[in-house]
Amino acid sequence: MSVATQDTAVSTGRVTRTFIYLLLILFALFYLMPLFVMVANSLKPLPEITGGNMMALPQDWTIEPWLQAWSSAQIGVEPTGLKPYFLNSVLMVVPAVAISTVLGALNGYVLTKWRFRGDSILFGLMLFSCFIPFQIVLIPMAMILGKLGLAGSIPGLVLVHVVYGVGFTTLYYRNYYAAFPTELVRAAMIDGAGFFRIFWRIMLPVSGPITVVSVIWQFTNIWNDFLFGASFGGQSQPMTVALNNLVQSSTGVKEYNVHFAGAILAALPTLLVYIVAGRYFVRGLMAGSVKG
């Protein structure tokens, strides 16, 4: 493929190429600028921000804002820092991602290899459910969580994220398994292998790429969620809600450096996942999972 591209790469002159490179670099700077501003200013003492230049590197380097954001900044009424909320997010994300991914894999397997009448209508309903604006379910969800005694708890948030995440994971696995030869599954059936045995021995071993996609997708979405956390978090608010409380607090001096440190702390897990596994995500998506 790369050889073919070489032939057909649109021939461009030196001036055009310089222009293209310039533009690409300019955009790279545009995308990097906020990250640079956040990191640089999170390492400055406050007077250096209010009296100085946002784009300048710190003159007086300090990690004090990071320590404050992590363990002593005022979140709402308590000076707890973001630490307990970070923990809430971890406790919420791990089970929610695991459960929704397992369910998605099983659903995708059924919908492609054990088809039955009306299965595409069910899948259509499931697919549509991925895209609903969540405002439409907020009110009844608040009521049901209250009735179940799960309001304001981590299990409640896990339930919400599993319920509204399973459509996406099912979509990923279904499209991926659809490309897997059904004859192999048939042959195994004739040999007497049952539903779970086929899943375990045949489907699961080839599911690596799409599992990476599903896990990254779910992890990013659930970690970054704000609406459900703010609506149903109660005593177990996730990181995003705590960060917003920290930044929006109207009392006292605005400690920009602490806010920036907090924002990076909130972004760190998803950024790390992206840096470590981003390339597998893109590759997995290309492996026939979602049409580009």
Place this chain on the structure above:
Amino acid sequence: MANSNTQADFRTRLQDWIPKLVLSPSLAAMLVFVYGFIAFTVYLSFTGSKMLPKYDWIGFENYARLWGLSHWWTAITNLGIFAFLYITICTIIGLGLAIFLDQKIRGEGMLRPIYLYPMALSFIVTGTAWKWIMDPGIGIENTMHLWGWESFEFGWIKDRDMAIYTVVIAAVWQTSGFVMAMFLAGLRGIDNEILKAAQIDGASNWNLYRRIVIPLLRPAFLSAFVILSHLAVKSYDLIIALTGGGPGRATELPATFMYSYTFTRNSMGIGAASAVIMLMTIAAIMTPYLYAELKEKA
């Protein structure tokens, strides 16, 4: 003999049922938590619910009141401006970057992740960052002054008429790289033979892209449009973190409107009605798309 027969029978029947049993928890959850809840919210929108749900039927009164509220009109107008600019600018930047990156650029492997990483961030983080960057006191304006451009002014975020455009800037920053990736995937999927033939026929670069490449990217345009428009309608966190809906109500969107009417202004009926309108907007965009997708795959 007969015994083993019935046993085998039982096993086959079990095998028939297992797949449906496995699927059923997800289906039940979906029917209750998605479609049941939608039905419930639609019902609430026809009741006089205030702070708590009430079950008195009042017909279309909430809808009539909703469309009479200037607050709602602000939210709808803002969504119109925001969605149009957000989708258009993301598409232009995304397509432009994808085409340029596709010119055998050295360092593509380094540039791509730089364009893409904002997508990994939460809108709350994006909002926090841009809130201070666009703050006239400590942000860009201040920086430009310090760099000697004294007359530079950028106070949009504090300006009722301009604040909505700051939302566009932050949202474009977050998603345009992702749109780039979608177009790049589309470009890489185009058969090179077609391009080669056109070049032999003497097509200029401009015409090559305008007449051949861009029309071939139709599926990518469609996916980008669907994803961006649904993100636009759902936008909530970014507003909360960036402007809090202000100054005043200048950057309210339907999502923030729904939340405040339902949970802080004790007008649940009106909140529900606004949620129904949001759902209908998304359904109008998604249903034809999903229908076509499913039909094609089946």
